[in-house]
Amino acid sequence: MTHEEIVQAVKDIIHTIAPDEEIGGLNLTDPLRDQIELDSMDFLDIVMELRKRYGVQVPEEDYKELATLQGCADYLAPHLADHQLATSA
Amino acid sequence: MSRSTHYYTGSRDGKRPPSGDPLRKAKDRYDVVVVGSGLAGLTAANILGRAGHSVCVLEQHYNLGGMATWFKRRGGHVFDISLHGFPIGMQKTCRKYWGKSISDRIVQLEGVRFDNPQFQFDTTFTREDFTHKLVDVFGCNPATVESFYETLRAMNYYDDDGRTTAELFEEFFPGRNDVHRLLMEPISYANGSTLQDPAITYGIVFSNFMSKGVYTFTGGTDLLIRAMRDILARNGVDVFGRSQVDEITVEHGRVRGVRVGTREIRAETVISNAGLKATIERLVAPDHFDSAWLDAAKQTRLNCSSTQVYMGLGPGEDLPWIADLLFTSTRPEFDSASLADLHGQSRTFSFYYPKVRPGTGRHTVVSSMNANWSDWADLSESDYAAAKARLEEDTLRALEVHVPDIRSKLTHVESSTPRSFAFYTQHTQGASFGTKFEGLRYSMELPQQIEGLFHSGSVGIIMSGWLGAANYGAITANKVDARIDFLAAETVPTS
Numbered sequence: 394m395t396h397e398e399i400v401q402a403v404k405d406i407i408h409t410i411a412p413d414e415e416i417g418g419l420n421l422t423d424p425l426r427d428q429i430e431l432d433s434m435d436f437l438d439i440v441m442e443l444r445k446r447y448g449v450q451v452p453e454e455d456y457k458e459l460a461t462l463q464g465c466a467d468y469l470a471p472h473l474a475d476h477q478l479a480t481s482a
Numbered sequence: 483m484s485r486s487t488h489y490y491t492g493s494r495d496g497k498r499p500p501s502g503d504p505l506r507k508a509k510d511r512y513d514v515v516v517v518g519s520g521l522a523g524l525t526a527a528n529i530l531g532r533a534g535h536s537v538c539v540l541e542q543h544y545n546l547g548g549m550a551t552w553f554k555r556r557g558g559h560v561f562d563i564s565l566h567g568f569p570i571g572m573q574k575t576c577r578k579y580w581g582k583s584i585s586d587r588i589v590q591l592e593g594v595r596f597d598n599p600q601f602q603f604d605t606t607f608t609r610e611d612f613t614h615k616l617v618d619v620f621g622c623n624p625a626t627v628e629s630f631y632e633t634l635r636a637m638n639y640y641d642d643d644g645r646t647t648a649e650l651f652e653e654f655f656p657g658r659n660d661v662h663r664l665l666m667e668p669i670s671y672a673n674g675s676t677l678q679d680p681a682i683t684y685g686i687v688f689s690n691f692m693s694k695g696v697y698t699f700t701g702g703t704d705l706l707i708r709a710m711r712d713i714l715a716r717n718g719v720d721v722f723g724r725s726q727v728d729e730i731t732v733e734h735g736r737v738r739g740v741r742v743g744t745r746e747i748r749a750e751t752v753i754s755n756a757g758l759k760a761t762i763e764r765l766v767a768p769d770h771f772d773s774a775w776l777d778a779a780k781q782t783r784l785n786c787s788s789t790q791v792y793m794g795l796g797p798g799e800d801l802p803w804i805a806d807l808l809f810t811s812t813r814p815e816f817d818s819a820s821l822a823d824l825h826g827q828s829r830t831f832s833f834y835y836p837k838v839r840p841g842t843g844r845h846t847v848v849s850s851m852n853a854n855w856s857d858w859a860d861l862s863e864s865d866y867a868a869a870k871a872r873l874e875e876d877t878l879r880a881l882e883v884h885v886p887d888i889r890s891k892l893t894h895v896e897s898s899t900p901r902s903f904a905f906y907t908q909h910t911q912g913a914s915f916g917t918k919f920e921g922l923r924y925s926m927e928l929p930q931q932i933e934g935l936f937h938s939g940s941v942g943i944i945m946s947g948w949l950g951a952a953n954y955g956a957i958t959a960n961k962v963d964a965r966i967d968f969l970a971a972e973t974v975p976t977s
Contacts, residue, residue: 410578411574412577432571432574434574434575434578434953434956434957435578437956437957437960438578438956438960440960441529441533441959441960441963444963444964444967445533445963448967450964450967450968
């Protein structure tokens with residue numbers, strides 16, 4: 394996956410977890426928590442979906458890397474290089 | 483213990499005798515066995531079942547829900563045990579882990595009332611209205627109030643600074659016992675915490691409530707738990723009631739399954755949704771733990787228990803609007819520990835108007851007090867009956883202040899005590915709200931002691947209540963899902 398696709402993958406997951414949030418306008422650099430209503434439980438769900446859809450294990454100490462979309466793309470890039478973007482449910 | 487001692491007969495205690503083997507349809511092996519069907523256990527089971535794992539829930543009672551439960555009495559009465567009210571977060575939690583059919587039934591309470599010698603008013607129990615009360619009624623400085631809220635909102639469970647809730651209150655509202663009462667009394671009833679518990683436990687729970695008020699579930703606890711049972715079935719989770727787990731079996735430091743009577747069900751992962759103390763002191767043999775860890779974990783203190791009085795109005799009887807929740811006390815000053823006094827002066831009333839169970843037209847009132855196991859545990863049968871009668875009479879008198887003709891409207895009055903809670907839920911000392919803060923650590927460390935054994939349920943005050951328990955179920959499910967994924971990778975090499 395490219396960086397753009399990873400961002401899309403994370404957005405797809407956020408859409409599943411928080412279907413009422415508007416995710417179209419999310420920017421790359423501000424913390425996700427400041428842009429939409431995401432709490433620590435939501436981040437847990439994002440991690441679980443990443444594992445389910447792409448087999449990526451994110452250890453607890455790395456959760457902070459997922460704070461922004463850019464952070465997600467940077468952190469996940471090496472793990473997702475060989476993966477295809479999953480079709481969103 | 484013989485099998486028959488696990489089941490209690492007759493109407494006196496309300497546990498039905500088994501008809502046939504409750505486990506006849508159970509498989510011999512699951513990916514995950516969940517011991518107990520509280521909201522943590524059910525939520526974890528649903529998430530893991532939905533993720534495609536084979537999951538089984540074993541519950542000793544015939545009803546699911548743990549403390550999230552209800553009971554019926556002749557005359558069409560349905561009484562909720564713990565539906566009083568939960569934070570808005572429950573809506574999102576249910577939406578994510580159970581679906582829209584459940585979250586759409588969550589609605590805001592219309593009114594919360596306080597009535598005590600220090601203040602009497604109605605509130606929406608929101609940050610906006612509490613700010614108004616603190617500033618305009620109590621005369622607090624608006625900047626102080628704002629800074630109090632911000633301090634609480636910034637609190638995280640991993641940065642406990644050792645400060646107690648009493649110290650926190652003194653810092654912001656020194657000497658204001660009335661303000662402390664407003665801030666603490668509802669939380670003490672919600673989770674059994676006191677002014678001596680860590681400030682962060684208060685901050686986290688209070689912030690959750692203050693976000694947008696107090697919510698309830700339309701349709702009652704029975705509808706909620708039945709809906710959850712249906713969803714679990716759709717997600718392929720096997721659920722068995724009347725199945726008392728006697729032991730969590732362990733082999734070479736790794737969980738092997740659970741034993742129910744003479745039958746063992748194997749599982750690579752077991753989630754104990756039994757109380758933390760029951761899990762480490764009763765369900766797992768002590769030699770499987772590091773002895774220093776076990777000794778320390780056993781020191782975990784429990785939160786208090788409760789007494790409740792259930793009052794059912796006859797069909798066609800009406801109840802004037804008072805509030806959904808009424809916090810009442812005749813104590814001149816507030817002290818959180820005194821909320822648990824035997825025959826004390828403080829109690830809550832949950833008024834369940836017909837809106838809770840639309841179409842039934844029925845009203846019930848459930849009064850709750852915090853209570854200490856030690857006050858009730860050793861009473862003789864006759865003293866126990868007398869203490870219950872007094873509890874019911876005191877409660878009716880307190881309710882008469884608000885509804886003078888209440889006695890003529892009631893067709894059922896019944897009470898429960900710490901002994902009732904211990905009996906029905908098997909919680910150690912009838913604890914209604916799990917453990918004190920330190921229990922969270924031992925709950926989370928359990929898998930480091932025994933591989934594949936997880937705990938989930940009311941612990942640490944912040945993981946208590948409907949929202950705390952359900953969220954802890956989700957947290958545990960995430961860890962279990964990671965473990966199953968890891969085990970699969972271990973046995974089946976990937977490309």
